[in-house]
Amino acid sequence: MDLSRFERLSDTAWRIAPFGGMRVPAIVYATEDLMREMDDKVFDQVTNVAKLPGIVRASYAMPDAHWGYGFPIGGVAAFDADEGGVVSAGGVGFDVSCGVRTHLTHLTREQVVSVQQELADALFEHVPAGVGSEGEIALDEQAMNAMLLGGAQWAIERGFGRAEDLERIEERGCASGADPAAVSEHARKRQRREMGTLGSGNHYLEVQEVAEIFDAKTAAAYGLVKGECVVTIHCGSRGLGHQIGTEYLRDMVISAQEYGIELPDRELACAPIKSELGQKYLGAMRSAINCALANREIIGHLTRQVFARFFEHGELPLMFDVSHNTCKVERHAIDGETRQLFVHRKGATRAFGPDHEGLPEALRPYGQPVIIGGSMGAGSYVLAGMEASERQAFSSACHGAGRRMSRHAATRAWGGRKVVDDLRAQGIIIKSPSLRGVAEEAPGAYKDVRAVVDSAEAAGLARKVAFLKPLICVKG
Amino acid sequence: MATTGDQVATGRWEHFPHDADIGVRGYGASPGEACEQAALAMMAAIVDPATVRLKQEVDVDLEAPRLDLLLVDWLNALIYEMAERRMLFGAFEVKIDDNHLKGRAFGEAVSRARHAPAVEAKGATYTELAFVEDRPGLWRAQCVIDV
Numbered sequence: 001m002d003l004s005r006f007e008r009l010s011d012t013a014w015r016i017a018p019f020g021g022m023r024v025p026a027i028v029y030a031t032e033d034l035m036r037e038m039d040d041k042v043f044d045q046v047t048n049v050a051k052l053p054g055i056v057r058a059s060y061a062m063p064d065a066h067w068g069y070g071f072p073i074g075g076v077a078a079f080d081a082d083e084g085g086v087v088s089a090g091g092v093g094f095d096v097s098c099g100v101r102t103h104l105t106h107l108t109r110e111q112v113v114s115v116q117q118e119l120a121d122a123l124f125e126h127v128p129a130g131v132g133s134e135g136e137i138a139l140d141e142q143a144m145n146a147m148l149l150g151g152a153q154w155a156i157e158r159g160f161g162r163a164e165d166l167e168r169i170e171e172r173g174c175a176s177g178a179d180p181a182a183v184s185e186h187a188r189k190r191q192r193r194e195m196g197t198l199g200s201g202n203h204y205l206e207v208q209e210v211a212e213i214f215d216a217k218t219a220a221a222y223g224l225v226k227g228e229c230v231v232t233i234h235c236g237s238r239g240l241g242h243q244i245g246t247e248y249l250r251d252m253v254i255s256a257q258e259y260g261i262e263l264p265d266r267e268l269a270c271a272p273i274k275s276e277l278g279q280k281y282l283g284a285m286r287s288a289i290n291c292a293l294a295n296r297e298i299i300g301h302l303t304r305q306v307f308a309r310f311f312e313h314g315e316l317p318l319m320f321d322v323s324h325n326t327c328k329v330e331r332h333a334i335d336g337e338t339r340q341l342f343v344h345r346k347g348a349t350r351a352f353g354p355d356h357e358g359l360p361e362a363l364r365p366y367g368q369p370v371i372i373g374g375s376m377g378a379g380s381y382v383l384a385g386m387e388a389s390e391r392q393a394f395s396s397a398c399h400g401a402g403r404r405m406s407r408h409a410a411t412r413a414w415g416g417r418k419v420v421d422d423l424r425a426q427g428i429i430i431k432s433p434s435l436r437g438v439a440e441e442a443p444g445a446y447k448d449v450r451a452v453v454d455s456a457e458a459a460g461l462a463r464k465v466a467f468l469k470p471l472i473c474v475k476g
Numbered sequence: 477m478a479t480t481g482d483q484v485a486t487g488r489w490e491h492f493p494h495d496a497d498i499g500v501r502g503y504g505a506s507p508g509e510a511c512e513q514a515a516l517a518m519m520a521a522i523v524d525p526a527t528v529r530l531k532q533e534v535d536v537d538l539e540a541p542r543l544d545l546l547l548v549d550w551l552n553a554l555i556y557e558m559a560e561r562r563m564l565f566g567a568f569e570v571k572i573d574d575n576h577l578k579g580r581a582f583g584e585a586v587s588r589a590r591h592a593p594a595v596e597a598k599g600a601t602y603t604e605l606a607f608v609e610d611r612p613g614l615w616r617a618q619c620v621i622d623v
Contacts, residue, residue, distance in 0.1 A: 039495055041495075066495040066496060067494060067495040067496070068495075068496065069601045069602070069603045069620065069622065070602075070603070073495070073496055093622070094598040094599040094601075094622045095598055095622075130588055130593065130596075131522065131564075131586060131588070131591075131593035131595070131596045132562050132585075132586035132587070132588050132591075132593065133588065134562070186556055186560075189560050190556065190559045190560055199596060200593070200594075200595050200596040200623075201595045201596060201623050239559045239560075242555075242559075242598040242599050242622075243556065245598070245599055246552050246555075246556075246599040246600075249599075249601075249602070250545070250548070250549070250552075253545070253602060254541060254545075265602075265603075266602035266605065267601055267602045267603050269602070402495075402496075403495050403496050406493035406494060406495065406498070407497070407498055407521075407595070407623070408491050408493060408498065409493065433588045433589075433592055433593075434592040434593060434594045435592065436592065436594040437592075437593075437594040437595060440594060440595065476596070
C-alpha cells in the first residue's frame with residue numbers, strides 16, 4: 001500500500017483521516033513491512049466500511065488484513081443501533097462463525113510421533129473432509145431446529161462432546177437470539193448431511209507440538225506445556241452458513257436503497273439493525289453461529305474417538321474455541337460511556353483482555369486465548385487478549401497469516417506432491433483428498449505468520465503465549 | 477453447450493486473481509453464453525471440468541431485478557445444486573430473456589478419488605461483479621467466488 005495516504009500513529013498503527021463520506025477514521029494495525037506488502041484494496045475496503053451508517057469510533061484492520069468482500073479480511077467495525085447502525089451480511093461473510101478450537105492432549109511429542117502415520121490415517125478416515133464428504137449425523141426438521149437453537153450445547157446433549165467443554169467456548173457454546181424460522185429451506189437442505197464435516201480450502205485439523213512458550217504463566221493457565229501436543233480444528237458453519245450468507249447478502253443488496261443506505265460497494269450490503277431485515281438476518285446469522293459451534297464440537301468428539309484408539313487417556317480437554325467471522329452484541333466503553341454495540345469481525349478474532357466478564361473464571365486473570373492459524377508448514381500461535389486491545393479495536397486481534405499469493409499463482413509455483421514430500425521431510429504428514437488443494441495452501445502462499453503475531457503484540461492487540469508446530473495436517 | 481475453455485473467440489473463460497479466493501470470467505457472443513463460460517470458470521476452480529462425465533441434468537430457472545444480479549444468482553444456484561446433490565458439473569446451457577434465465581447443468585455425482593476437488597465454492601460474491609457487452613457481440617460475465 002502507498003503509505004503516504006496514512007498518518008503514522010506509532011510503529012504499528014496507521015490512521016486514515018475521514019474523507020469522501022467516511023463517518024469515522026480508519027486505522028490499520030501493522031508494521032511498516034506488513035503495510036507495504038498489503039493490497040491497495042485493503043485501503044479501499046477499510047475506508048468504505050467507515051462510510052456505513054452508525055459506525056462507532058473507527059473502522060479497523062488487523063495486521064493480517066487482505067482483500068476481502070466489502071470488508072477487508074481482518075476487518076473490525078462496531079455499530080450502534082440507536083444511531084441508525086447497520087448489520088452487514090458482507091461484514092460477517094459466507095462462512096458465518098468460521099473459527100478455531102484447540103484441544104489439549106497432554107501427550108508428548110514422542111508419544112504422538114511413535115504412531116504418527118497411523119494416527120494421521122485414522123484422523124483422515126474418521127473426520128469427513130473435502131468436497132462431497134458427508135457426516136454420519138442426519139438431521140430431521142426437529143433436530144435441525146434444536147441444533148440451530150442450541151449450538152455446542154445441543155451437540156453435547158446428543159452425546160457428541162463433553163459438558164466441561166462449554167466453559168471454553170464463546171457464549172458457553174450457544175449464541176442467544178437465534179431464530180431458526182429465519183433460516184431458509186435451502187440452507188437447511190444444504191446442511192442435512194454436513195454436521196461434523198471439516199470442509200475444504202483453508203480448513204484443517206492439525207496435531208501440533210507446543211514448540212515454544214513465550215508467557216509461562218499464561219501458558220500454564222491455558223494448559224500448554226512445551227513438548228506436549230495439541231489438536232487444532234479450523235472450520236465453520238458449512239453449507240448452512242454459506243447459504244444464509246448468500247441469501248441475506250442478496251436481500252440486503254436489493255433493499256439497501258429502500259432503507260436509504262448508499263452502498264460504497266455492493267458487497268457491504270447491510271440493513272439497519274432496527275429493521276425487519278436486520279433482525280431477521282441477526283436471527284439467521286446466530287443460528288449459523290450455533291451450527292458452527294455444534295459442528296466444531298462434533299469434530300472435537302470424532303477426534304477424541306480416534307485418539308482413544310491409540311492412547312489410554314484420550315480425553316482431549318478443550319483449551320478454547322473462538323470464531324473469527326461474526327457479528328456480536330457487546331458492551332464497550334466509548335468516551336467514558338458504556339454502550340451496546342454490534343461488533344463485526346470479519347477474519348478477526350475477539351480478544352478480551354484480563355478480568356473481562358465474558359471470560360470463564362479460570363482464564364479471567366490471563367485474558368482470552370486467541371488462536372492464530374498459520375500455514376501447514378509455518379505453524380500456529382496461541383495469543384492472549386490484552387487490556388489495551390479494548391481501546392485499540394474493541395478487543396480484537398488478527399486471525400491468521402493471510403495469503404500473500406493467489407491460489408492460481410500457488411498452483412503455478414508448487415506441485416501438491418512436492419509440497420507433501422517437502423513437509424514430510426520436515427516431519428509433517430499431510431492428508432488431503434486433493435493434491436491441487438494442497439498446492440493452493442502451500443506454506444509459501446501465506447505471509448510470515450510470525451511477523452503478523454509480532455505486529456499484533458506490538459500494537460497491543462494480543463500477546464504471544466505459545467508457538468505450535470504441526471506434526472499432522474488433515475486438509476479438506 | 478459450452479464444454480471447453482476456448483471453443484470460439486467469444487466462448488472462453490479465464491480466472492483472475494483475488495488475494496484469498498478466485499475470480500471467474502466468462503466471455504460469450506450472448507449473455508447466455510457468457511454465463512455458461514463463467515460457470516465453467518467456476519467449475520475449473522474446483523475441478524478439471526473435462527474429468528466430469530455428463531450423466532445427469534439439473535435445470536435452473538431464475539429471475540433477478542438486474543442482469544448482473546442474475547449472474548450471481550446463476551452461480552449461486554449452481555453452488556447450491558452441487559452441495560445439495562453432491563454433484564459436479566462439466567457443461568452448461570443458458571438462455572437469457574430480459575432478466576429471466578433458464579439454465580441446464582450437466583454433470584455427475586462427485587467422486588473424491590477420481591475428481592479430487594481442490595476447493596468447495598461457498599458463494600458467488602458481488603466483488604468485481606460485471607455483466608456487460610464490451611463491444612457488439614462480446615459479453616463479459618465475471619465476479620469473485622468465495623472458496
